[in-house]
Each structure stands twice: as structure tokens, then as C-alpha cells.
Amino acid sequence: MHDYDISWDYMLDDNVEYKNKKLLNNIIKDIKKTKLSLLKGIKNFSAFCIILPNGILGVYCNGTYKKPIIGLDIGNIISSCEKYNCNIGLAIKTTILHELKHAEQNYLNLKFNENEAEDFAYMNS
Numbered sequence: 001m002h003d004y005d006i007s008w009d010y011m012l013d014d015n016v017e018y019k020n021k022k023l024l025n026n027i028i029k030d031i032k033k034t035k036l037s038l039l040k041g042i043k044n045f046s047a048f049c050i051i052l053p054n055g056i057l058g059v060y061c062n063g064t065y066k067k068p069i070i071g072l073d074i075g076n077i078i079s080s081c082e083k084y085n086c087n088i089g090l091a092i093k094t095t096i097l098h099e100l101k102h103a104e105q106n107y108l109n110l111k112f113n114e115n116e117a118e119d120f121a122y123m124n125s
């Protein structure tokens, strides 16, 4: 049994600017410290920068709820922030929280619920 590797299903984005990688790492640390206790069964997670279709900001890799793996398209997040005039850090945080709620839904064996994920993300970011 091998651990899931996100590069099996998605192309990693090696061109994310250093400042955005640093921002992402700080947000991951903050979420681990302050938000994971709000999610049943989720004790840790990893997030990777990947390439997604236009307009898709993030994904939760289904089945990885024991240690959720999340993919983020930082380029798409930046484009959506330019379009809607929002803060990149806030958009990254909201996207991760949204996907972590899907990890909890997966852990609880519930159907993926977009409204619940959106509400959780906006209430906690």
C-alpha cells in the first residue's frame, strides 16, 4: 500500500512565485494551528500547487481523508482575485478550508456538499 501522490493525477506547478509559496506555507501553518480542531477526523493535511482547468481554484483528492491532500491552482486563484478584487491570502485560505470541509464530509462518509463547504470556508477565513 503506497501513499497517494497528487502528481499521479495532476501536473505540479513548478512556477509559483516564491512570495506566493511563502504566503501559502504561512496560511497552511495557521490553518493547522487554529482550524483543524473544527473538523471531525482531520488531524493534518498537505497542500500542493498544481495546474487545474481555468476557473477551478482547488481540489480535495477523494479518499485521502486520513491525511487530506489538497491541490491549489495559485494562478487561477490570482486571476479570480484580479477579477473580483479580493485578497490573494484570503482566497487561498478560503479555498483550503473549503476543500478541508470536503475531506471531513469524506471522512464522515457523507455526500460532498458544496454549500456546507462554502459556508465553512467563509465563516472561518
Ligand SMILES: [Zn+2]
Binding pocket: 098, 102, 113, 114, 117
Ligand atoms: Zn467544493
